[in-house]
Amino acid sequence: MSERYCVIGNPVAHSKSPAIHAAFAAQTGQHLVYERCLAPLDGFRATVAALAAAGCKGANVTVPFKLEAAALATALTARARAAGAVNTLTFLAGEIGGDNTDGAGLVADIVRNAAFAIRGQRVLLLGAGGAARGALLPLLAEQPAALVIANRTPASAAALADAFGSEGVPVTASTFAALAGPFDLIVNATSASLGGELPPVPATVFGTSTLALDMMYGNKPTLFMDFASAHGAIARDGLGMLVEQAAEAFALWRGVRPDTAPVLQQLRAPS
Numbered sequence: 001m002s003e004r005y006c007v008i009g010n011p012v013a014h015s016k017s018p019a020i021h022a023a024f025a026a027q028t029g030q031h032l033v034y035e036r037c038l039a040p041l042d043g044f045r046a047t048v049a050a051l052a053a054a055g056c057k058g059a060n061v062t063v064p065f066k067l068e069a070a071a072l073a074t075a076l077t078a079r080a081r082a083a084g085a086v087n088t089l090t091f092l093a094g095e096i097g098g099d100n101t102d103g104a105g106l107v108a109d110i111v112r113n114a115a116f117a118i119r120g121q122r123v124l125l126l127g128a129g130g131a132a133r134g135a136l137l138p139l140l141a142e143q144p145a146a147l148v149i150a151n152r153t154p155a156s157a158a159a160l161a162d163a164f165g166s167e168g169v170p171v172t173a174s175t176f177a178a179l180a181g182p183f184d185l186i187v188n189a190t191s192a193s194l195g196g197e198l199p200p201v202p203a204t205v206f207g208t209s210t211l212a213l214d215m216m217y218g219n220k221p222t223l224f225m226d227f228a229s230a231h232g233a234i235a236r237d238g239l240g241m242l243v244e245q246a247a248e249a250f251a252l253w254r255g256v257r258p259d260t261a262p263v264l265q266q267l268r269a270p271s
């Protein structure tokens, strides 16, 4: 019998997760059903309780419920605790496991799909929200030479630099204006692209071999990607990260790791 999983969000109609997990299931011969679940903005907890009671085995969590999911989980992985946010719930007898696969997905996309080794490189992380927080531990585990965090609200960048400064890599905070580049890897974890805006980074952060990844994805490059390309960098969107974080969740739930390359290729194919 097929086991049930879903993605919980509000809104959730746009989510590509059902298509990604269906492709993983077909590829690995796993019998599962993966659906969208729209939770009322004030009804995340009740939605999770109903899903678990109905025998659902796990759920991905998207905007705006990742923080609530972290509070609801009864057992958190170290990376979920560090992120303060959960995007993957596993319903076990009497327990709700909470994990955060976003950062691991980001790193897998950079290292495997973009073939960019982070070790020894200068990394710039833009933003200090949930996505930036989730990215930090997995990025630092790759042992970059240094990591700089820049955020619109400087105090949040400083707080993150303090919190993640003991992982054996120098982590510092900067304002956008004071950034001194070029950097080897730049990750845009701000939500500026969602509103069609550009985080105010100076063009000097980009070099000709800089990989500039925007966590946002859509059917055309973001302003940040265009700006990075115009200054010689290699621009990349967040679609690979999305597929990789899904693969990480799939492996956690099913004990089988899917091959992400054909799924990413399928999603990138013009429809």
Ligand code: NDP
Pocket (backbone or CB within 6 Å): 102, 126, 127, 128, 129, 130, 131, 132, 151, 152, 153, 156, 189, 190, 191, 192, 193, 194, 197, 198, 199, 200, 215, 216, 217, 238, 239, 241, 242, 243, 245
């Ligand atoms: P949050 O709301 O938690 O954080 C938003 C961050 O963006 C804050 O640091 C905020 O700064 C900054 N910001 C917002 N607007 C601007 C602007 N106009 N200029 C500069 N900085 C700005 O969002 P998340 O961290 O959850 O998400 C960030 C992005 O990552 C979104 O685009 C999301 O879609 C994407 N994402 C992609 C994933 C994927 O799989 N590809 C997975 C998860 C997230 P301040 O602190 O000053 O408010």
